[in-house]
Amino acid sequence: MAIFWRLLGFLRPHKVGVWASLFFAMAAMGFTVAIPALTGAVVTAIQEGDADNVTRYGMFILAAAFGRWVLTVIRRLIAGRVSLGVEFDLRQRVYTHLQGLELGFFDRQQTGQLMSRATVDLQSVRFFLGYGLIFITQSALTIVFTAVAMFIIDPVLAAIALIPVPFVVWIAFRYGRIARPAQQEVQQRIAETTAEAEETIGGVRIVKAFAREDRQEARFEHAVGRVFDQSMYATRLRAFYQPLIGFLPQLGLALLLLVGGTQVINGSMSLGHFTAFYTYLVTLLGPMRMLGMALGMAQRAVASGARLFEILDREPRITTAPGAPPLPEGDGRVELRGVTLDYDPERGTAPALRGIDLTVEAGTTLALVGGTGSGKTSLVALLPRLYDPTAGEVLIDGANVRDLDIDALRSDIAVVDDDPFLFSASVRENIAYARPDATDEQVEEAARRAQAAEFIDRLPDGYETRVGERGLTLSGGQRQRIAIARALLAEPRILVLDDATSAVDASTEQQIKLALREAMQGRTTFIIAHRLSTIALADEIAVLEDGELACHGTHDELLEHNALYREIVEKGLPDQVFLNRKPVEPEVAGL
Structure with missing residues (x-):
């Protein structure tokens, strides 16, 4: 019942429409209740041979039926508007709330599950609030009005005819208690099926590359079978x-x-009264059947509402404090003090970062080197507050990032991932995503600096060419250069390159590096590097191992004083070095 009352809260912005719909429903019920009485009067007039009254009451029946039709049409139009209004509000609220949740929430959720809640569950809620609630109210009003009319005609006969009603109500509520958990499990299994379909479609290239269509079909069949069994x-x-x-x-x-x-x-008893009484009771049959259906609809809505509230009740864990200032004036000096990051402390997993103390002066280019899982990406994710450290502080130009306005902070930090994401939009829109107010000249200049202008000009519609979903109509190198152009257009104080040249050939890599050298001038830059050629772009190098800072210094300093870095340079394969070596000894762990 708590969930049910919370669902009714979504009707508050539409209360005028709700009350209007109820008013027209009650008025229509007035005509509905009048028709059996008029029918009884017609039968009596027929028995008495009164043709005038037969005609008169017949016209009254026609007028009542017409009035009920008109009022029902008006009620349905209003209820439809309320239903669509609730759907609009719910979609906006769910979408806005999801946008406000921190990145860590999405790390633990399946996209298909979230999509199912935002579509299937939301539809169940909106249909009940827009129509189901009216059905229940209308059925209840019909039962009450009809019962009153029957008691007026003959109280004893009414009591006899309505004996089953309390049993109908009891069974309906019992059905509701049993059906709710069953329907909730159906919704959950539908969400799992949606997640399976989304994952298969999203990874269709891998599925086809390994010819594993049969395996995916079997997995989907199993998921659909679970939905079928529960349904x-x-x-x-x-x-x-x-x-x-x-x-x-x-x-x-x-x-x-x-x-x-x-x-x-x-x-x-006259035949007319009996006919009226009989018609009233027949009138009750439809609402009682509808009551059962509407209660089933209510149970689906409550089950779906519980799943929606699981999301809506999840408070964001990374928020901006009221009145938080933007980044103070500065050139991008970064300092990490005793930073530890544990993505899931409740499960007792090993922290991704442990006790990191690192200072990067403004305008410095720092290469982060380490094996897979050493914490490189985790470290740079702390700068724009995609995650908050479990312990320690992250400071930019002397300000703790926790105390800053998140939007302003992130507008001063640009990130280029190793697998850049492009929206299903034009090339121009994707580059301008960082600055929607950028002029065409600024967009094209950013593309030139990222060495992307040449291939963009060769596209069918140039900058207006629409890329496919996730940019899959472009090559990996082309997507990466557009992502670099997007970052350059933002003119950030801090630039993060997460292995940003990994998907380009050697010739294009050299061109991009020339552009990046220009872009990095006077700007603090973090480069996550897996190639020695990329490390060469950096002023300083920080080597991470198992979430700890193994060493930090310039290339020459580390070559001279640090055995681990010398081994990386000599072998030229950072990942392989970390895979095969023993843990860092304390005396070699830093300068």
Whole structure:
């Protein structure tokens, strides 16, 4: 019930529409309740041979039916607007909330699961709030109004005919308690299937490269089978309870025919009253069946709402304090003081970084060297506050990044990944993503500096050429140069290059390095390097091993004083060196 009441809170911005819809529903129910009484009056007039009253009451029935039709159309239009308004609000709220969550949240979530909650679950909630709630209210009003009319005609017969109603209500609520967890499990398994489909489509190149379509089909079949099995369980519940809810009122109808028919034969009730009474009871059958369906809809909405609230109740763990200032004036001096980073301390995993003390003066280019998993990417992710250190401080130009405005901080730091992401948009839009207000000349200048202008000019529509999803219509080197252009356009105070030349050939690499040397002039730059040719771009080198700073200094200093760095330079294969060597001895761990 707590989730149900929270779901009703989404109707608050649309309360005028909700009340209007309820008003028109009640007015339509007034006409609905009037029709059986008028029908009874027509039957009485027929018995009495009163043609004038037959015509008069017939016209009243026609007017009531027309009025009910008009009011129902208006009610449905209003309810539809409310439903779509709730959907709009929910989509915006979920999307905005997801955008505000820290990167660590997405590290632990499947994209397909999140997409399922933002689509399938959201649809269930909006359909119930827009229509299901009205169905329940309308069914309840019909039952109440009709019951009142029946008691007015004959209280004893009404009590006999309505005996099944309390049982219908009890069974409906029992069905709700059983159906909710079953439906929630259906929603979860649908989300798992969505995640499986999203992963297969996202990795379709790998699937086809290894000819593993059969394996993916088997995995998807298993996921769909789980949805089928759970859905069948939920279907069996519906197949038993919903017909039962529809059957019980038929018992009341049978009692009415038995008792009321006997009264008509005995002359204690007119045929007109009996007809009206019978019509009222028949009118109840539809709402009682609808009540069962609407309660099933409510259970699906509650199950989906619980899954949505799991996201909406997850508070962002990296936020900007009210009134937080931007980066102070400076040239990009970076200092890490006793920094430890543990991505999941609750699971007792080893920290990605441990006790890092590192100072990078403004305008310095620092190469981060180390084997896979040594903590290089984790270290640079702390600068724009994609993650917060578990312990220690990260300072830029003397200011702790925790105390700064996040948007302003990140606008002064540009990152180029080893696997750059491009949006399904034009080349120009992808480069200008860093600065949407950039002019065409600025975009093209950034492309020239990144050595991308030449291949862009050869594209079918030049800068207006749309790249495919994730930029897969371009080569790896082309995507990387567009990403570099995007970073250069931002004119950042700090530039992070995460192995940014890994996907280009030797000739293009040299061209990009010439451009990067110009871009790095006077700008603090972090280069995650796996090639000695990339390390050569740096003023200083920091070697990481198992999340610790093994050594830090210039190329010449490390060659002279550090055995680990000499081994890296001699072998020219940083990853292989770290894979085969023993842990760093304390006396060689730094200068």
